[in-house]
Amino acid sequence: MAKPTSPIEETDNHPTLESLADRLGKPEPGLLDALLDGTTEAQLVERGRQIASSRVLTDMRRLYATAHACWSSASKDKREKLRGFSPELLALAVEQALALERLLDAHESAGQKKDAARATKDAALREALSRALLLRDQAYEVLRGVAGSGKEAREQLAQAFGTAEDPAALARGLTQLAALGKRYLAQKKGPLAVRARLMRLDHDYVERLEETAKELTQAAKTAAARPAGQKVTSGDLDRADGINLILLEQIVRVFERGNEQDPTIPRLVPIATRRLFSRKVRKKVAETAGGGAAGGGTAGDGTAGDGGVGSSPPDEEEPLEGDDAPV
Template identity: 50%
Template sequence: MATKKTSSKEAHHATLDGEDEDATHALELLAGKIGEPPRSSLQAILAGTTDADLVSVGKTILSSRIVTDAARIYRKAWDFYQEASDEQRKRLRGFSKPLLAVAVQQALALEQLDRKLAAKSTSAGVARAAHEKAAEAAQSRAIELRDQAYDALRDAAGRDEGLRAQVDAAFGTATTSETLARGLEQTAKLLRAWLGSDDEALTARLGLANLDDSYAKELATAAKDVRNAAANATNRPADGKVTQGALDRADGINVLIMGQILRAFEGAHGIDPTIPRLVPISTRRLFNRKTKKKAGEIQPPQNGNGPQPTGDGETLSDG
């Protein structure tokens, strides 16, 4: 089995962007000509098919490939159907105008989902990069401030080894954002304690070193900034409106419907050669006719294995 596509389908989106725009326009024009499908049509088509079935197939094909083929295939189907004689239409068992309306509707819905997920991914990437940059800046500034405070407080401690030991204990490490923040907080706490000391020599040295309560506040604020920036860089709020799973399911729906339309025209062509065959291009591996299996048919799980799109037996790779 070939490799599965990556979880981010939008990686391929850019290479087909112009093609997608043309496909979307063609599908919108078709939708306007064919009209809305009857209500509950999609529910009827999906009856007996689970979301797991649809997602399993959807994972094997890029959304942009489906949309590209859908625009071309459905346009050809509609062009023929409009000019077809009553006898030719009767030969098209498995196909109808309402079915084509559902197909076009679902292809457009898929294209919209694909674009939304791509935009969401891009937006999340930009935000993540900004948060990571902010975290790096906050950590860098905090380390510089901590090192400055260490030297200044060590000098203010004078020759008192006990006071110097307090500075060393408060200093801590910067191995993580949390240990850095904790060191800054402890240093700020130590400075406040010294500022309130009865040791006149110590308080005099603090004054000479320009170490006051505002500096203690600055150290505490830097600690808070480090924690907040680290949390923003780590936490990524989930947006359940558009997910990869939803996109894979939509892919599966489109594969199911497209497969039925392809089979209908293929069967009718075998009986009446004046009826054209609809040949997939972007999705050709999925709908390969060089097999006795029915192209694109979603089958129920067998022997505990998930369903696979029937065709040439391959799972479509990103290539």
């Protein structure tokens, strides 16, 4: 195997995915379906689930620019060494990379909007709770003054007051205090009516209690409501990741084989997605000076020992990137 060259250094001059798409043109319809023929949706999602979309995009932006630059300047002989790669394949890969980029942007934007909406709803509920709690405590003192010192009246007031263990309980207490206030206001004469006038209990105040209870109930419902389903789900992203990983792997492997034949062809070294890729490296068999196989078999007899001539040595897994590739 020829010693591989280092990957082309990444620079700010690398074209963007958008500019690559402009140069390559739109791929023909049906290419993606043909490429994915035999691959199930479950397989795409499972493969895409292994890595974050942003990492896939990081490698594709860099490697597709390198692949395009190499092909554009390659001689006919060099292009022969890149069999398995074509401008049409790269155009399809770039198109799918851009589709993934749009999906990720939409997904993240929806998440940010969801978080902002949640924060707004929570703040509105806290404010409604604070207002309702202060008003309830005030109403208790007003109605306590109107009710007088009778035991039965105090018990009725305590029951109407209720608790504030949750928004529903607090709203219920406000409504019950408003109902008690209406009962007191219904008495137009007598000591109770006088006390109501002294405490400034009137219908406007009772309506305020009722309105605050309604506002609190609505704020609680709004805060608890589930947001509308996001148009872009994690499953959508995983599927798109799976498609892009298939395309990226095909292109990376073709350039790897091309580099083995011609070291001036750059290796496309995955960095962000490096753990998902591996290459097959066939052990070389060193022959002895007398023509014998290194494994001890007799040359030409087809019965070589382990690793000898005539045998098929096993493939070994080795990362596509070199051991010194950055993580």
